[in-house]
Amino acid sequence: MKTKVITISREFGSGGRTIGKLLAKDLNWKFYDKELVNKISEQSNFAKDFIEKRGEYASSKSEFLYSLLENFGTTNGGQSINDKLYITQANIIKELAQEGHCIIVGRCANHILRPRDDVFNIFIHADDEFKSQRIVRLYGETEKTAISRLKDKDRRRAVYYKYYTGEKWGQIDNYDLALNSGKIGIDACVDLIARLIKNI
Amino acid sequence: MKTKVITISREFGSGGRTIGKLLAKDLNWKFYDKELVNKISEQSNFAKDFIEKRGEYASSKSEFLYSLLENFGTTNGGQSINDKLYITQANIIKELAQEGHCIIVGRCANHILRPRDDVFNIFIHADDEFKSQRIVRLYGETEKTAISRLKDKDRRRAVYYKYYTGEKWGQIDNYDLALNSGKIGIDACVDLIARLIKNI
Numbered sequence: 001m002k003t004k005v006i007t008i009s010r011e012f013g014s015g016g017r018t019i020g021k022l023l024a025k026d027l028n029w030k031f032y033d034k035e036l037v038n039k040i041s042e043q044s045n046f047a048k049d050f051i052e053k054r055g056e057y058a059s060s061k062s063e064f065l066y067s068l069l070e071n072f073g074t075t076n077g078g079q080s081i082n083d084k085l086y087i088t089q090a091n092i093i094k095e096l097a098q099e100g101h102c103i104i105v106g107r108c109a110n111h112i113l114r115p116r117d118d119v120f121n122i123f124i125h126a127d128d129e130f131k132s133q134r135i136v137r138l139y140g141e142t143e144k145t146a147i148s149r150l151k152d153k154d155r156r157r158a159v160y161y162k163y164y165t166g167e168k169w170g171q172i173d174n175y176d177l178a179l180n181s182g183k184i185g186i187d188a189c190v191d192l193i194a195r196l197i198k199n200i
Numbered sequence: 201m202k203t204k205v206i207t208i209s210r211e212f213g214s215g216g217r218t219i220g221k222l223l224a225k226d227l228n229w230k231f232y233d234k235e236l237v238n239k240i241s242e243q244s245n246f247a248k249d250f251i252e253k254r255g256e257y258a259s260s261k262s263e264f265l266y267s268l269l270e271n272f273g274t275t276n277g278g279q280s281i282n283d284k285l286y287i288t289q290a291n292i293i294k295e296l297a298q299e300g301h302c303i304i305v306g307r308c309a310n311h312i313l314r315p316r317d318d319v320f321n322i323f324i325h326a327d328d329e330f331k332s333q334r335i336v337r338l339y340g341e342t343e344k345t346a347i348s349r350l351k352d353k354d355r356r357r358a359v360y361y362k363y364y365t366g367e368k369w370g371q372i373d374n375y376d377l378a379l380n381s382g383k384i385g386i387d388a389c390v391d392l393i394a395r396l397i398k399n400i
Contacts, residue, residue: 120383123372123378125372125373127373170372170373171372172323172325172370172371172372172375172378173325173327173370173380175372175378175380176379176380176383176384177377177378177379177380177384178323178372178375178377178378179376179377180373180375180376180377183320183376183400184376184377184396184400185400188396188399188400192392192395192396195392195395196384196388196392199388200383200384200385200388
């Protein structure tokens with residue numbers, strides 16, 4: 001098997017995005033995170049802001065469930081605006097994978113690309129202390145504590161993932177490799193993955 | 201952090217034990233799997249056969265639950281023979297970790313050694329096809345299908361782990377590294393871990 005696509009799922013604050021970016025540089029592959037948002041926006045009528053907010057996160061548990069309830073009795077085949085965004089981005093993710101040699105962050109890409117046998121799925125996680133320090137350093141302080149910010153974001157990712165894939169987010173056997181970036185270190189994670197991908 | 205102890209948790213048939221053994225050779229560390237059974241047997245009155253069968257597995261869901269119920273009303277402080285075995289092996293695992301430079305397979309070692317900061321926890325898993333082929337090759341055919349054999353064994357490991365740790369077996373953030381040995385390959389897993397441990 002020659003890996004042509006890497007998907008990275010990550011806990012908020014774990015450095016998964018950074019690892020993906022550095023890895024793409026090392027492998028000389030394309031990198032899709034914010035770049036994917038741009039692509040989806042170009043190929044659809046969705047605003048970038050909407051794609052960023054709703055393409056990977058349930059807005060909040062109650063609001064998300066409410067948006068599902070809204071669809072009962074609609075005449076658009078039961079598709080909400082969230083569903084349309086999911087389908088649009090799933091199609092774009094499939095097209096990008098077809099082109100190959102790319103790294104895709106988040107957005108259920110590991111699930112969407114499951115039929116392919118050239119995809120390598122990675123999950124990055126870390127302990128709360130590492131993630132808290134990291135998000136305060138990168139994104140600054142807010143009214144909410146760092147812990148509650150990261151718990152809230154991961155919870156909304158998990159609700160979104162569960163709704164669209166039927167699976168539990170972070171289920172160990174959905175990933176070929178899972179790394180604790182806090183223990184291993186960001187750079188060591190990049191080295192390890194790059195070496196592995198070059199050899200399998 | 202200099203890692204002094206590696207714990208390996210593994211799905212049945214994934215090659216986790218083999219990876220541990222090869223890794224111990226590579227690092228020139230001690231390896232405890234069956235060797236741990238011998239040690240527990242030497243330091244207690246438990247027979248090897250009993251330690252192998254009950255030191256990591258619920259015998260079956262109903263039988264295990266029954267053995268718990270048996271303890272109501274006992275005068276030995278509520279400790280069943282299974283509890284005594286757990287406590288004995290937990291103490292031996294702690295002693296071995298204190299000596300350092302060792303690899304311990306299974307037996308809730310990742311949970312038991314959590315207070316230490318020199319432990320690196322690994323989980324090895326693989327897809328059912330890889331595991332099935334492997335267990336038939338290594339252990340031969342039986343009346344039961346390979347799939348049902350591996351599901352049964354992992355289910356009993358999970359029940360045991362849950363009972364003694366209160367946690368879900370295979371929960372991604374309980375491990376610093378999780379590998380799909382079917383996708384990556386046994387030897388590549390060994391190389392990757394050895395390199396990582398030598399560098400962190």
